[in-house]
Amino acid sequence: MSHTTFNIQHDEQVLLTLRKHWFMLVRDAIGVIFVGMLLPVLGSLALSVMDPVSNTVAALFIFVFTAWFLLVWIALAIIWTNHYLDMWVITDRRIVHVEQVRLFVREVTTLPLERVQDATLRYNGFIETMLDFGTIHVQSAGADENEVIMHGMPHPNDVKRMILGLVDEFREHHVYARPPEERSRHSFQSD
Amino acid sequence: MELQGLFVPLLWIVFLGGMVMSAAIGSILAYHWMRFSASPPIAFATIVVYAAGCVVLLGVMFASIVAL
Numbered sequence: 001m002s003h004t005t006f007n008i009q010h011d012e013q014v015l016l017t018l019r020k021h022w023f024m025l026v027r028d029a030i031g032v033i034f035v036g037m038l039l040p041v042l043g044s045l046a047l048s049v050m051d052p053v054s055n056t057v058a059a060l061f062i063f064v065f066t067a068w069f070l071l072v073w074i075a076l077a078i079i080w081t082n083h084y085l086d087m088w089v090i091t092d093r094r095i096v097h098v099e100q101v102r103l104f105v106r107e108v109t110t111l112p113l114e115r116v117q118d119a120t121l122r123y124n125g126f127i128e129t130m131l132d133f134g135t136i137h138v139q140s141a142g143a144d145e146n147e148v149i150m151h152g153m154p155h156p157n158d159v160k161r162m163i164l165g166l167v168d169e170f171r172e173h174h175v176y177a178r179p180p181e182e183r184s185r186h187s188f189q190s191d
Numbered sequence: 192m193e194l195q196g197l198f199v200p201l202l203w204i205v206f207l208g209g210m211v212m213s214a215a216i217g218s219i220l221a222y223h224w225m226r227f228s229a230s231p232p233i234a235f236a237t238i239v240v241y242a243a244g245c246v247v248l249l250g251v252m253f254a255s256i257v258a259l
Binding site for chain 1: 202205206209212213216217219220223224227228229233237241244245248249251252255256258259
């Protein structure tokens, strides 16, 4: 695990690392691929009408198509970067949401398990339901409203169950294991 | 059909511009991949795939100008 985005403490255990569902990448890239194919298809149609095509014209068309494909290739690389560098890490202490908004713009949100109040899950439409990915909204109990919304989460039901299970386990070991006076002080600090 | 005047130099300028742009954006992307990726082998593989794609496309552009 790279420590360049956030610091994992030496006694902290990473339980799950997740990336967005592959369909999110396809959804973002499909428009670029479609537009990328449009020019060569139209150009090929124009070439098929011209008869005969000289070598010079053919070479010129190949140059233009290839230059266009280079732009498409670079756009796809940027889309892949924004997809690949989005990440969720669930440890035995917190949930970390790393979002690559665009090049040079990156957000890292951390939500300690003791602050998690609830997690809601939403499948938005036919494709998300069939491919089993959706949005998880993890709400914080604190006043700072440090909440995490994770779009395109694969197997969100399992992830939600895992998060709530970890929260219960965390509270059992770290809050309820304390004497009652410390427990009330802890809940006061959390609130 | 013969291409006249500044047309071929213009194609060379487009080619050089494509080369500079793909190298500049590639450097920025490679920085992101190496700096923020959780997996160095995947970051390295991504750089190789990106560079290979650019080399192939720029090679075809180069060949098509030479063929003119």
